[in-house]
Amino acid sequence: MKTLIVRQSSILGTVPISGAKNAALPLLALMILAKNEVQIGNVPNVADINTMLKLLKLLGSEFSFVNNNLTINTSQISSTTATYDIVKTMRASILTLAPLLARFGECKVSLPGGCAIGLRPVDLHLKALAKMGADIKIENGYIHAVAKEGLKGCEIVFDKITVTGTENIIMAAVLADGVTKILNAAKEPEVVQLCEVLRDNGVEIAGIGTSSITIRGYGELLEIAPFDVIPDRIEAGTYLCAGAIANSKITVENVVFEHMENIVNKLKEMNFDFEITSNKITILPTTNINPVNIITSEHPGFPTDMQAQFMAVATQADGVSTIEEKLFENRFMHVAELNRLGANIKINAKVATIYGPTKLVGADVMATDLRASSALVLGGIIAEGETRIHRVYHLFRGYENLVEKLNNIGVDVELIDEEAQ
């Protein structure tokens, strides 16, 4: 395993933002429903994407992935089993469930285990597919789904808003017989792009970007024209938080402001100002950082994937901040690690209270999940001396060219092999 060493640094400059991992993952699963070879641009070269490509290859797909350009052909898929050894490394493999079932009438997908941030059940995915006519059995840790007569369009009401649940049912609806209406659907930009790619390739969809999405079954596999993955709003938000915690001028480019207005607005509440153009956002140094109150919620609310990064920034605010995590039951793993750096954060049930400003001093810390790890990098940028982030593979799941991008804005950062434990 690798350790990332981050030394106290002055930062300044521009970060080119990559394609969104959480948009690319459902779009790769959607390729199971394409009959042609598809060209996809701006695909981030990160671990989770390579895991999904490995899964699609194991199923029988062929692809080439060079310089963020992906050419993929799934016409030769011969297996419909997503095995545990792959799914356990990336729970978003669950996104292959609906397309495999819709195309082949039967599939087996390993139940994704939980992860550091929570149990991550998929009961809502399964309940919805069952309502569309699938016979769902859980056997030996696998979801065995059968729909020999195909899926039937119907009305699906999600008990909770689920991003990948919404994405799975959107894909199920493409080959379902009749019309599917999804109520209480997720509205994240990544869900929107999945709908837009379907619409642009002939699928009748209404309500894109709303909590009520209606899809008419297309009846056959799709001919999909080339498209580019949208920019990663969470990666961009993370680098804006680097500018915030270091109180330095940082620009993120190749971004869509509308996807991350909620993130920028929360930083404005903390007394930061911005320069905004069509595809760039620059955070400007401020006189003082205001404390903030955050409650995570589904889009367009404050994104849970930015919670850890804002907590790091809040350690430098002049006063007491609170963060309530409402989506996941265990998404405060970064608190103990930030406290090791000198932060003063208390947790009471789902609410973290951050007492600032506190001086951070470098220490050994442990990465636990993708976004928690990025919060430790932010802390390391301002912590006195050297911060050594262990088990840093979590970071490379979702941040493309991380070391290079950090170096390019002046962060003194180095990746080393972890000493034998």
Ligand code: EPZ
């Ligand atoms: C997606 O996960 C993202 N992953 C997550 O990003 C993100 O944190 C999350 O949405 C919330 O925005 C991808 O898009 C690949 P959910 P997902 O289903 O779809 C409960 C990252 O850092 N739930 O929207 O798995 C669930 O337990 C990752 O990139 C059920 O109870 O999240 C959670 O409390 C981390 N039953 C809530 O709903 C279900 O069947 C929201 O989960 C499904 C979900």
